[in-house]
Amino acid sequence: SALSFYQKSLEIRQKTLPSNHPDFGAIYSNIGALHQDMGDYSTALKFYQQALDVREKYLPPKHRDLATSYGNFGSIHSSMGDKSKALEYYQKALEIRELSLPTNHPDKANSYICIGSVYDSMDNYSSALSCFEKALEIQKLTFPENHPDFADTYSSFGSVYSSMGDKSTALSYYQKALEIRELSLPPKHPNIATSYNNLGTIYSSMGNKQKALSSYEKSLEIKQACLPPNHPSLVTTYNNIGLVYQSMSDYSTALSFYEKAYEICEKNPQLSQLDEAATTYNKIGSAHHSMKEYSIALSFFEKALEIQSKSPNPKNRSLAVTYSHIGLAYHEMNDHQKALTFYEKAFEIEQKSLPDDHRDLATSYSNIGLVYDAMKDYTTALSYHEKALVIREKKMSSDDSVLASTYNNIASTCYEMENYSSAVSFYKKALHIREESLAADDPTLATTYNNIAAAYKSMNDEYNALAFYEKALAIRLKKLAADDPSLATIYTSIAxxxxxxKDYSNAIMFYKKAIQIREKSSSAEDLELGTNYSNIAIVYKSVGDKTNALTFYKKALALRLRKLAVDDPSLAAIYTSIASLHYSMDDYSNTITYYKKAIEIREKSSSSDDPELAT
Structure with a gap:
């Protein structure tokens, strides 16, 4: 192997050359690079330091080999997640190269790419683009058009545009990079795997899951052929494949890939304390969260937090992601105060490290708003949702699904505040995006139609409400089993x-559909079934069918007597309704019996001057 060759070369030099000979700088540097490629960062760092010690001692201060050493230090610190140190070393390397190399030397282009990549990871996109443009300018004067170095620069441009949300431009650059690499490199070269990985990421962000999966699988195939089985780069690819399966709701397959990544992290002591491990724990937690296994999810999020808390940069963005995940788990577990605490920790980091209009800040505003919704503090919730909207309308395309979710959140909060016209307005904004981007029978559309219908109903606009409920029903009948409990809910609303x-025949028909489902379900004793019995009884009474009205009122009463205390105030209303029917049927004995039952309950639960009691 290359490593054994370099080690033998080192042994020979150690026997034949003085310990301070300049040749040791190159061999230490090469051995360090091999260890870095193998993911053994601590050993790589040791050899890079030995190379630098030799070079600083015996070379002039602006020698190009010193620039190589500083560049190696920049690379290793970048791999270890210490971006500020990486930037410092890369800039030292560039400074030497500016002074010692010709204007168009390719090493200067390489320095600009390295510095730009760090700026990209720090979300300083304008500085990143500036560096990449300088690199490209040098390369165009130096290399033929299909030289592999162009691919590195195009990939770098793709990364920045992806981070900025310009997905089509990012895709174009990533495709250019792949074309060059496939023409100029061996078919199993790691850089081709990197190109496929980049394409997978951009396809995933564009919602093209099949193309994303295909690209990631090609990347994995190449990496498995050319890298050791526990290489850190495999962690990234396994996690990316898992993420696609998770987005397709195939959680068991997603977990199997996350666990492969986890196994590599566990076997590699260096990795187990780096962001790759924390990212993997977060993804495993996220899959369990999607499976509604919130306590298991929380345990993995806390493992990620433990690693990140020991980071040399404990206020980094990855830590903010973990705080958000923990907040989400607590939110789902209805511990809203803890959820709020962790969401605010995430926000604090993001606020210090990101521009005011960064999309991650919008996510935090949205998360905090949802917690306040759950706490029924709708005014505060609305203010956070509106902050999220300001950023997202500025930074996202008008058809982005996340923007639709933001409109939906505002609409839901307005609905709870009884501002129904605003609720309809924002639900329709969400609907416009979703109708353009989703399949006509997507369940998300059904939910949106249902929400609009509920808002119209609250505004007493029965015709519009009915139209939207019917749209929701059409989708749900396609997607759900005929006895799905959620169909009973929408049948009840339509009825x-x-x-x-005053369309009583249709009211009876839809109430019967709801009753049929609920009587067959495992929750046949649910009080909602009792409400359906009462509702259909009211309709039968309206059409003068006293016999059916009485039958269903008594069914409602029997169910409620099984579920409620004998003096529950709601029983008084149903006793009164039954008494009224008996009276209309000239059955005065039962009339008196049921009125007395109603009076007995109301005397216990009401003040003596309650108008219901007088009635």
Missing amino acids: SLHNLL
Whole structure:
């Protein structure tokens, strides 16, 4: 292997040359690079330091080999997540190269790419683009058009445009990089794997899951052929494949890939304390969260936090992501105060490290808003959702699904505040995006139609409410089993609207559909079934069918007597309704019996001057 060759070469030189000979600088540097490629960062750092010690002692201060050493230090610190140190060393390397090399030397282009990549990772996109443009300018004067170095620069441009949300431009640059690499490199070269990985990431962000998966699998195939089985780069690819399966709701397959990444992290002591491990723990936690296994998810998020808390840069963005994940887990577990605490920790880091209009800040505003929604503090919730919207309308395309979710969040909060016209307005903004981007029978559309219908119903606009409920029902009938409990809910809503519109035959038909589902379900004793019995009884009473009305009122009463205390105030209303029916049927004995039951409950639960009692 290359490593054994370099080690033998080192042994020979150690026997034949003085310990301070300049040749040791090159061999230490080469051995360090091999260890870095193998993911053994601590050993790589040791050899890089030995190379630098030799070179600083015996070379003039502006020698190009010193620039190489500083560049190696920049690379290793970047791999270890210490971006500020990486930037410092890369800039030292560039400073030497500016003084010692010709204007168009390719090493200067390489320095600009390295510095630009660090700026990209720090979200300083304008500085990153400036560096990459300088690199490209040098390369165009130096290399033929299909030289592999162009691919590195195009990939770097793709990364920045991806981070900026310009996905089509990013895709174009990534495709250029792949074309060059496939023409100029061996078919199993790691850089081709990197290109496929980049394409997978951009396809995933564009919602093209099949192309994303295909690209990631090509990347994995190449990496497995040319890298050791526990190489850190495999962690990234396994995690990316897992993420696609998770987005397709195939959580068991997603977990299997995350666990492969986890195994590599566990076997590699260096990796187990780096961001790759924390990222993997976060992804495993995220899959368990999607499976509603919130306590398991929380345990993995806390493992990620433990690693990141020991980081040389404990206020980094990855830590903010973990705080957000922990906040989400607590939110789902209904511990809203803890959720808020962790969301605010994430926000604090982001606020210090990101521009005011960064999309991650919008995510934090949205998360905090949802917690306040859950705490029923709707005014505060709305203010956070609106802050998220300001950023997202500025930074996202008008058809972005995240923007649709933001409109939906604002609409839901407005609905809870009984501002129904604003709710309809924002639900329709969300609907416009979703109708353009989703399949016509996507369940998300059904939910949006349902929400708009509920808002119209609250505004007493029965015709519009009915139209949107029917749209929601059409999708759900395609997607759900005929006895799905959620169908009972929408049948009930449609029935109530037909009743309000005095379309009693349709009201009865839809109430019967709801009752049929609920009577068969495992929750046949649910009080909602009792409400359906009462509702259909009211409709039968409206059409003068006293026998059916009485039958369903008594079914409602029997169910409620099984579920409620005998003096529950809601029973008084149903006793009164039954009494009224008996009276209309000239059955005065039962009329008195049921009125007495109603009076007995109301005397216990009401003040003596309660108007209901007088009635």
